[in-house]
Amino acid sequence: MNVKETGSPTTTSRIPRQRTEPLADIAARYAEERHWDVLPGTWLEQVEGHGGAAERCSCGSGAGCPAPGAHPARKDWSTQATGSAVVARRLWSKQPKASILLPTGRSFDALDVPESAGCLALARMERMEAPLGPIVSTPDRRMLFFVQPGAGAKVPGLVRKLGWSASSLDLSVRGEGDLVPAPPTRYGTPGAASRIGSAQWARQPTASNRWLPDVEELISPLAYACGRESVR
Template identity: 35%
Template sequence: MEREGRLSRWLRRRGGSGASGGATAGDLQAREDLLLTAAGAGFPLAPAAYPEGYGCSCVRIGCPTPGRHPVSFAWQTQATTDPEQIARWAQGQPEANFITATGRTHDVLDVPVPAGRMALERFDDEGTGTGPVAVSGGDRMLFFTATRGTPEDEDEWWPCELDCHPETMDEHPGLRWHCRGSYVLVPPARLPGDAPEALVRWVRPPVPGAVLPEPLTLLEPLTDACAVYAGEQPDQDTVAPWPAR
């Protein structure tokens, strides 16, 4: 845990200027180790943009998702668990965030942080294993689960009203289900701003070789927690627990 604390301090110092934001060799190695651990758990990774001040390192003027998107349009084919490739990316791009492509070996159930905390308490009380859990930007909690898969027969694909893709993020303010064609930032990552909430960090880190939970095991408690959270908000339309089409 000491290593993650040191890395978190480095992430807050980065600020977007300079090759590595004042990071030491130990900080950079800690970052690489965390990325390799995620890849070792089966999460395919690809480089992502990173914040420059309150903007984005990409060339897009007025980027709507600074630091949150892949560098390459070919991220789906680029994403890999190969440790040598990930080490090359990490060493060659010391500022880069990384995304993990969902729908191959894992999915991600993505909820508001208060709902995620409520659900975690319920899971712990009931003895339900959650698998890896991350906090992204201080407002979203990510639950990494097994995937529904990519069947050869498309008729066997089970569509879900909660399926979330990068271009539909705003349509899913409550619970989002990242599966095929989507991605999430993987820790360690940083979003614009200097507050601690700008970090993407593990709450429960991945363990290589561990079996991920089935998504349906977590779905009902997460949905219930989102409903409670939505009911506590003054404007429930913006935090609907279940997306309306």
């Protein structure tokens, strides 16, 4: 997928669109420039099998891993997350290959929708000049729209007011106790036939979108787009 970048051309953000530097520096930059908590997760490793070389999660679960290369390595992950660039560099210096995970429900929540619906909604939002925060595109063809924390409690009621049942839409909220993979984290989808790719910015973090929109400002076009997908 190739989504047009719409951030301000005059931004001074140094957050990369693609991986061009050590993950330790990128993680530290998220903490320093965006004030996001960051967490080192698992990563993909090359393994030899009967069918040749393959990539598996460093956790050792093989094809049974629910998020190959992009999940916390420890159960107490919430206490490991840090908003300090200094601490982030120290954590990644111990494991330079670790994925970059961003805990939700702290600085932001994320509205999780299918890629096709996300692209449709994004085009509509841009025509409406709606306020937009960063947006992540994932290897499993999802899009994550960053919004102010607390979206999970609001979405069911907002969707009902728009005439939809929340259970009928492929739209969920990643909030407190959840995470999102940060670009350029490379990971796979579950199962033996894992689809591997990198999280990418469909809309990059910039100085112009430092202040995130409330979920109320995005829910209408997202619900509409998800509703169209559900009746296809």
